[in-house]
Amino acid sequence: MMSRRATRVVRSVLVGHAAPRLFFSTAARELAATASAGFFHVNQGKGAERMWVRFPVMGVRNCSTVALDEKKKTEEKQVEMGSAGGVSGGDKAIVSYWGVSPAKVTKEDGTEWRWTCFKPWETYKADLSIDLKKHHVPVTFLDKVAFWTVKSLRYPTDIFFQRRYGCRAMMLETVAAVPGMVGGMLLHCKSLRRFEHSGGWIKTLLDEAENERMHLMTFMEVAKPRWYERALVFTVQGVFFNAYFLAYLISPKLAHRVVGYLEEEAIHSYTEFLKELDEGNIENVPAPAIAIDYWQLPPNSTLRDVVMVVRADEAHHRDVNHFASVIIFSFLAYASLQ
Incomplete structure (x- = not known):
């Protein structure tokens, strides 16, 4: 036997859903057909006037819901178009997921800043007076x-x-941008594991990686690499990343020393690049716009000016990594005496 609660459920289903379809009389069906339009009439006795009563109909409610859903979908589509660069809501474009327009960034002269990979406060003037001949003698x-x-x-x-020094520089920068990121990542994880500060080395190494990446973005505007050179970048970067990762885990001193000598070779390569430019073997084309803004170069700068500031950056990275290797060695020697 069914319980009282189950009996009520079955009765409500039969009355609420099955009855309108199975147990309506012809008159009731006509009334229901009339009511589907939103009105029904009641005869108050023979000869009396018909009275039309308005009431909310499920079908109308469903239609309005569908209309609202379509309107909502249209608005969402407009937002998506705006976030992709289209125009939504007049002439104003929504350029982010939250519908918040980014702040307008301008240069010192008031013109619009067109780079998204770096901002005006991240630009600088390279120190060209740095010693380029400094060399750490291996001991x-x-x-x-x-x-x-x-x-x-x-x-x-x-x-x-x-x-082909343009493509050589491109390949060099795809490798030189790896150590800073790997070292910064490992120091970051070490800081998290040991609950201790890094002494500022994480940011230093990540800034180095970003600077090397900007070198690559600059030379991509100058040198047009061939397909096999691009394929070589995949191979070299894959091998070097894993090799440097293991080397840093085994001996950070060795890893930083490798980068120090790698930067010394980079200085030598860029010096040869400058010789080719001065001799006219490589055309001294105008400097790319990204280089002019990043290094705050004069508007009439040339490729030679770009190579000069890049070489100065490499000299700075050379000193930083040799110094890091010395600091790590000194720390290990101190720790062994304790």
Whole structure:
């Protein structure tokens, strides 16, 4: 036997849903058909006037809901178009997911800032007075390993690129931008594990990686790499990233020393680049716009000016990484005496 509650449920289903379809009389069906339009009439006795009563109909409610849904979808589509760069709500475009327009950034002269990869407060003037001939003489065993590792990597690069210094610089920067990111990432994780500060080294290394990436973005405007050179970037970056990652886990001193010698080779390559420009073997084209804004160069700057500031950046990275290697070595020596 069914329980009292189950009986009520069955009765409500039969009365509320089945009855209008199965148990209506012909008159009731006519009344229902009339009511579907939103009105029904009641005869108050024979000869009496018909009285029309208005009441909300489910069908009308459903139609209005559909209309609202369509309107909502249209508004969402307009927002999506605005976030993709289209125009929504007049002439104003919504350019973010939350519908908040970004702040307008301008240069010092009031013109609109057109770069999204860096902002005006991240630009600077390179220090061209830095010593370019400074060299760290390898003394320890790890220093010698780092030095000869970098020297051995230079020979295949010279054979492959020869005097195509624009593409050589492009390849160099795809490699040089890896160590700072790897080192900063590992120091970041170490800081989280040990609940201690990094002494500012995380930001220093990440800034180095960003600076090297901007070198690449600049030379991409100058050198048009061929398809096999792009394929080589995938290969070299994949191998170097994993090799440097393991080297930093094993010996951060060795890893920073490798980068220091790598930057010394970069200085040498850019010096040769400048010689080719001065001799007229490479056309001294106007500097890319991204380089002019990033290094705050004069508007009439040339490729030679760009190479000069990039070489100065590499000299700075050379000193930072050699210094980091010395600091790490000194810390390990101090810790071994405790």
